[in-house]
Amino acid sequence: MPYRAAVEDYNFLFDHVVKLDAVRGTDKFEDATDDVIRAILEEAGKLCNEVLAPLQRPGDLDPARLENGVVRTSNGYADGFKAIADGGWIGISADPEYGGMGLPLSLASAVNEMMSGACLSLQLAPLMSQGQIEALEHHASDAIKDLYLPKLISGEWTGTMNLTEPQAGSDVGALASKAEDNGDGTFSISGQKIYISWGDNDFAENVCHLVLARLPGAPAGTKGISLFLVPKILPNDDGTLGKANSLKVVSLEHKMGLHGSPTCVMQYDQATGWLVGPEQGGMAAMFTMMNNARLGVGEQGIGVAEGAYQHALAYALDRKQGKTSTADGTGSIVDHADVRRMLMTMKADTFAARAIALSCAVAIDMTNATGEADWKSRAAFLTPIAKAFGTDTGIAVSETGVQVHGGMGVIEETGAAQYCRDVRVTAIYEGTNGIQAMDLVARKMMDGGDAAYRLLDEIEADAEAAREAFPNMADAVWQASETLREATEWLVSQTDLDNRFAGAVPYLRAFARVLGAHLHLKAALADKGGAREKLARFYILRLLPEHVGLLTHAQAGKADLFAMTADELAV
Missing domain, CATH: 1.10.540.10 (Acyl-CoA dehydrogenase/oxidase, N-terminal domain)
Incomplete structure (x- = not known):
């Protein structure tokens, strides 16, 4: 298919x-x-x-x-x-x-x-x-x-962002790239950057790099970083192209997936650049790019999940193996209960992740349109959830797709394995999913949990409204929201951030599970008796209960994580 x-x-x-x-x-x-x-x-x-x-x-x-x-x-x-x-x-x-x-x-x-x-x-x-x-x-x-x-915007030129350096991965403040003021409105940029997606190509007239670097005398850490626009070819004032800038692609990374996307090691040798934003305002400017890029990466995971699901479904509808007792079945493996479980899980999780990501995008749009603080805090709160759950879903669905294919899943010619290889990095770039979870339980809860509680209030109100139509599903969503509220209260009460960080990843996933159930329930109300109600019932009654174990983990604190010494970990 x-x-x-x-x-x-x-x-x-x-x-x-x-x-x-x-x-x-x-x-x-x-x-x-x-x-x-x-x-x-x-x-x-x-x-x-x-x-x-x-x-x-x-x-x-x-x-x-x-x-x-x-x-x-x-x-x-x-x-x-x-x-x-x-x-x-x-x-x-x-x-x-x-x-x-x-x-x-x-x-x-x-x-x-x-x-x-x-x-x-x-x-x-x-x-x-x-x-x-x-x-x-x-x-x-x-x-x-x-x-x-x-x-x-026209696509005549393309853009990149250059953050990471060999010695500075997620710790951007450890970068060593330098910038010097040329005294004519331009700056000389020197340094090496790695993992630069689409750092060069052969179809655009110019490639424009946003590069983080440090000016002389700037403080250490992220506070001293500035942002510069450094084009591959220096443009003239009228937009025509002049001479080549002093930068180059040193090599391409050999990756497990995304082979068609060149990931470059970039070298800047006193390349000419222009300051974007104020001096030492680089991280604020770059985060404008990164925050929406995080939502975009979540969408990438969801897109791959959709592709992997369609690929697996087509195989399951065609592959004939074994006998089933399904009345009026297709005669293919889609009639086997466990294959059906895998396909339903893939489809239900993809829908949940998609709905969460779109909810985040709507909150960003409303922030941009109204400037209202409640929308801004909601967008900020949902961003790490959309990124992490979207990419985790892409990885899980593509891996399940291989399983649906059975032995043929690990044969490259079927194409199933490519989805796994391509999507795996999405949980790492634009801030690893662990960093997203730590951001959620720390920075995004500096409001005392207000943004989280407003979301939970909405989930419970909608669940109450759905009780007449779907009493079992509505009660399950309401109860899950209350359990999540109690866990949130516990997290907010922890002054030792390591107690929050120890359970940050399971907490984020639990929040995504409950949000997904809430959004599936809304879909069921709009499609009573239809396929979306059936999918919602599967998600809420079979997948939502996962939140209980996740929240137990989230509230376990740090003690057992650090009980073993580093030497004992090696035994």
């Missing part, structure tokens, strides 16, 4: 679950009518199905390569990127003043997820540009905006 973008799922979610009406009701997004949303999803779906999905396997088999200092991309990728750029998909939520569509991030998130399911390696290229566009919109000077944004 060829890949099919989940257009109808998004239409349903926007109409009945995450309620895009609130976003469309703002002045900022009043042009995002129902007709516009549906037309854009339909066109994006066609692009994914017909242009991008056919590039999935070729990119894996024909990886990007470095030849004489130039990155050569996989066969077909140049045409695929051109189709993305020509359709205006890079600038779907960018400022119309510079050529963007100005549509909600919710819609951009849906499109990005569909592209990820079609061909994740290629989708990374426009995602990097989108993040840079947003950072420049918020922090760059008018001169930089006027010169760079139209080119990035």
Whole structure:
């Protein structure tokens, strides 16, 4: 079965679950009518199905390569990127003043997820540009905006972000890259960066790098970091291209997956760059890019989950093995109870993760449209959950997809293993999922848990309203929310952060489980007696109970984690 973008799922979610009406009701997004949303999803779906999905396997088999200092991309990728750029998909939520569509991030998130399911390696290229566009919109000077944004939005130029260095992984404050003021409005940037997704390509006129570096005399740590825009080719004032900048791709990383996406080691040798934002304001500017990139990475995991599920389902419907007692069955392995369990779990978790990510996107849109503090805190709270649960779901669903295939799952020709290899890194980049969980239980609870409690209040109110229609499901969701509330109260009471961090990952997953059940319940109410009610019943009665064990783990504290010495760990 060829890949099919989940257009109808998004239409349903926007109409009945995450309620895009609130976003469309703002002045900022009043042009995002129902007709516009549906037309854009339909066109994006066609692009994914017909242009991008056919590039999935070729990119894996024909990886990007470095030849004489130039990155050569996989066969077909140049045409695929051109189709993305020509359709205006890079600038779907960018400022119309510079050529963007100005549509909600919710819609951009849906499109990005569909592209990820079609061909994740290629989708990374426009995602990097989108993040840079947003950072420049918020922090760059008018001169930089006027010169760079139209080119990035059109896809003539592409963007990257350069954070990581060999000695500084997640500890960005340990970076060693240096910047020196040239006295003419430019700076000289020197240093090496690693893990730079799409650090170069052979289809864009220019590649624009956002680079973190430290000016002389700046304090140590993250507070002393500044952000610079460093193009591969120096542009003239009129936007035409001048001479090459003093930077290069040293090598490409040899990765377990995402072979079509060149991950570069970049070297800057007194390369010319321009300051973005104030001096020593680099992390604030970069976080503008990273926060929405975290949601984007969560969407990548969900997209891969969708692709892996469709791949596994097609195999299960075709593969005949063993006997089943299913009346009017297909005669294929989809009639086996355990195969059905796997497929239902894959489908239910993918829907839950998708609905959580869209809820986060809606909160971001409402923040941008209204500036209201409650929306801002909700968006901040949901971001680490959307990123971690989205990518964990992508990994789990793709691994289950291999299991559905049985022995054929580990045979590369079937394509099932590629989903596992491609998606695995999403739990690591843009902040590992452990870091997301630590952020959730620490920084995101500096409000005393208020954002969490407001979400729980909403979940319980909706569960109460659903009791007449679905008493068993509604009671299960309500009770789970209360258990989660008690665990949240315990976490907030812990002054030793290690007690929070020790259970941060299970707490985040438990919160995602309860949120997923809440959103499945809303879907069931909108589709009584239909497939979505049946899927919600499976999720709520079979998967939601996992939260009990997770929350027990979350409240266990740190003592047993540190009971063994480092030497004892090695025994």
